[in-house]
Amino acid sequence: MALVWKPSMMITIFLLFLTSSQGKTSNYWDNEYPFIRYASSFPPPPSPASSSASTSVEEKAYDYIIVGGGTVGCPLAATLSQNFSVLLLERGGVPFANPNVSFLQNFHISLADVSPTSASQFFVSSDGVYNARARVLGGGTCLNAGFYTRPSARDIRRLNLDAKLVNESYPWIEDQIVHMPKFSPWQRAVKDGLLDVGISPDNGFTYDHLYGTKVGGTIFDRYGRRRTAVELLRSANSKKLDVLIHATAQKILFDKTGKKPRAVGVVFKDETGRQHQAFLSRRRGSEIIVSSGALGSPQLLLLSGIxxxxxxxxxxxxxxxxxxxxxxxxxxxxxxxxxxPFNRHVEQTLIQTVGITKIGVYIEASSGFGQSSDNISCHHGMLSAEIGQLSTLPPKQRTRDAIEAYKRNKRNLPHEVFKAGFILQKLASPKSTGELSLKNTNVDDNPHVSFNYFSHPEDLQQCVDGIRLVEKLLASKHLTSFMPPDKESFEKLLNLSVQANVNFIPKHTNDTKSVEQFCKDTVITIWHYHGGCHVGKVVSPDYEVLGVHRLRVLDGSTFSHSPGTNPQATLLMMGRYMGLKILRQRLGRAAGF
Structure with a gap:
């Protein structure tokens, strides 16, 4: 009898491997990633009598210190380490032994996990929308829905990047961690439905950002195993790279004796809470690069006195x-x-198909979450208020008490509510903006952040137009074949409006005020927040922090808009891009870069 391979079998084998591997080496990842170690193993800080320029400290100094081992930090560190010494500081742990990170079927669990050791750090904006920031080596590539698509040529121009070097950087990423998705019947139905309602042409499978309907890449392989930015570190020069996990940067150190303050090192704490200092070498061109994300990077600048x-x-x-x-x-x-609501079991899928419209919205789809009867799927599924996907409560009413009550009530929901999918609408370039500020000087605490969703009238109008487009999509014959379920099941769903907060399409889409209210009441995040260190305002076009020397910021905090339908490909590319650009500036193209 032929063996039927299931993801659950792979998880079991994977965990058995990890268990058997532990104890054979100091860390079970040492064979593939010998340069990764715990922050507590870092040499102690210099004595008070020493200075940052002393010989004893200089022996431990680095050409580059990268703060944040995420989507940008990993490819950047791997590239720079080819010729220079690099220290990569990551506040989280490794993703290797975490099945909630490693496998598509568990995608929803990490995002709903609010424990101190979770790969994601929960935060709530002042708007009341629940959100998450990565806290793991590999960053957002360990938490996201995996969708990989390049930005438009216009995006590249707006980012002031060299198009030739951009196109040289993508393949290095794609050849290592990007795949064609295993296309599902539901995703195909959405694709055909989008074409029916005029989101054309059909651009097929492509990484390119093109108006119409397309299928993008994914960082999940055919077995549903996530390929993260950490795997790009395999291309590093292991002799020149040190990666410290559970290394939380607290502030950047500066020498203020010159005309401009000059970054010289980083203060960070390890997993035990003990403080350390890491310093830059005296070599010309050495610098600190902050890649801590759209919340972490402005937060660190503020904590450092900028x-x-x-x-x-x-x-x-x-x-x-x-x-x-x-x-x-x-x-x-x-x-x-x-x-x-579906009339049949549909396999779990994340984002595969996207409709890139000319009205300023993107239309995507997901399916199959929470169909298992086990407690984890039932209480932390994509249908959970913990990450907001079903919440019709206005953001300001999404209190902790309300969510705990929802989780209790969800235990009694019938199976039908979990046999379903979602059509997702995302605004491409919102004009509404907010700001970030420190609550206190504890780097472990989230800063105060607001986004002011739909405060700009054009954003609200685009949402209304998008919801009306979704209504047309749901009427397509390709989607109606999946729904609704039988009459009895559908009536059950309709009676769940109080308990389940089910987001059906608004009843009166011809009433603009009604749809506007729907947009405001059901708004959630797709985790593509950005800004706080904009080019021309906080950093130069080369991402150097204005007003100081030897300090850059390179991540989504520099974006004035989120490039492409998903920023993952752009961020990965930028890590490689800036690494190559720095190598060429310092070594010349003759060095092979």
């Missing part, structure tokens, strides 16, 4: 450089989802 003078002085943070614009212009692409 930001609005008044705000820093309130928290007794010594001012290194006054810049009113650090933390300003924060933006998040609002998403609204519509619940689609």
């Amino acid at each position: 930001g609005p003078r008044k705000d820093l002085q309130k928290l007794n943070i010594p001012v290194v450089h006054h810049n009113e614009l650090v933390g300003k212009g924060m933006s998040d692409n609002p998403m609204n989802t519509v619940f689609v």
Whole structure:
């Protein structure tokens, strides 16, 4: 009898391997990643009598210190290590032994996990929308829905990037971790439905950003195993790279004796809470590169004394450089989802198909979450209020008590509510913006952040137009064949409006005010928030922090908009791109870069 391979079997074998591997080496990942170690193993800080320029410290100095081992930090570190010594600091742990990170079928669990050791750190914006930030080596590539698609040529121009070097950088990423998705019948139905309602042409499978309907790449392989940015570190020069996990950067150190403050090192704490200092070498061109994400990077600049003078002085943070614009212009692409009840079991899928419209919205789909009867799927599925996908409660009413009550009530929901999927609508380039500021000087605490969803009238109008387009999509024969379920099951679903907060399409889509209210009440995030360190305001076009030397920021905090339908490909590319650009500037093209 032929063996039927199931993802659950792979998980079991994977965990058995990890269990048997532990104890054979100091860390079970040592064979493939010998340069990764715990932060507590780092040499202790210099004695008070030593200075950052002393010989004893200089022996431990690095050409580059990268703060944040995520979507940008990993490819950047791997590239720079080819010729220079690199220290990569990551505040989280490794993703290798975490099946909730490693496998598509568990995607929803990490996002709903609010424990201190989770790969994601939960936060709530002042708008009331629940959100998450990565806290693991590999960053967002360990948490996201895996969709991989390049940005448009216009996006590249707006980012002021060299198109030739951009196109050289993508294949290095794609050849290592990107795949063609295993296309499902539901995703095919959505694709055909999008074409029916005029989202054309059919662009087939492509990484390119093209108006119409397309199928994009994914970082999940054919077995549903996630391929993260960590795997790009296999291309590093292991002799020149040190990666420290559970290394939480607390502030950047500066030498303020010159005309401009000059970054010289980083203070970070390890998993035990003990503090360490890491320093840059004296070599010309050495620098610190902050890649801590759209929340983490502006937060670290502020903690280090770069930001609005008044705000820093309130928290007794010594001012290194006054810049009113650090933390300003924060933006998040609002998403609204519509619940689609199925008349059959449909396999679990994340984003595969996307409709790139000319009205400023992207239409995507997911399916099959929470169909298992086990407790994990039931209480942390894609249908859970923990990550907001079913919440019709207005954001300000999504309190912890309300969510706990929802989780309790969900235990009694019938099976039919979990046999479903979603149509997702995301605004491409919202004009509504907010800001980020420090709550306190504890780097472990989330900063205060607002996004002011739909505060700009054009954003609200685009959402209305998008919901009306989704209504047309749901009427397509390709989708109606999947729904609704039988009459009895559908009536059960209709009676769940109080308990389940099911987002059906609004009843009166011809009433603009009604649809506007739907947009506001059901808004959630798609985790593509950005801004806070904008080019021309906080950093230069080469991402160098204005007003200081030897410090850059390179991540989504520099974006004024989220490139492409999903920023993952752009961020991965930028890590490789900037690594190559720096190598060429320092070594010349003759060095092979």
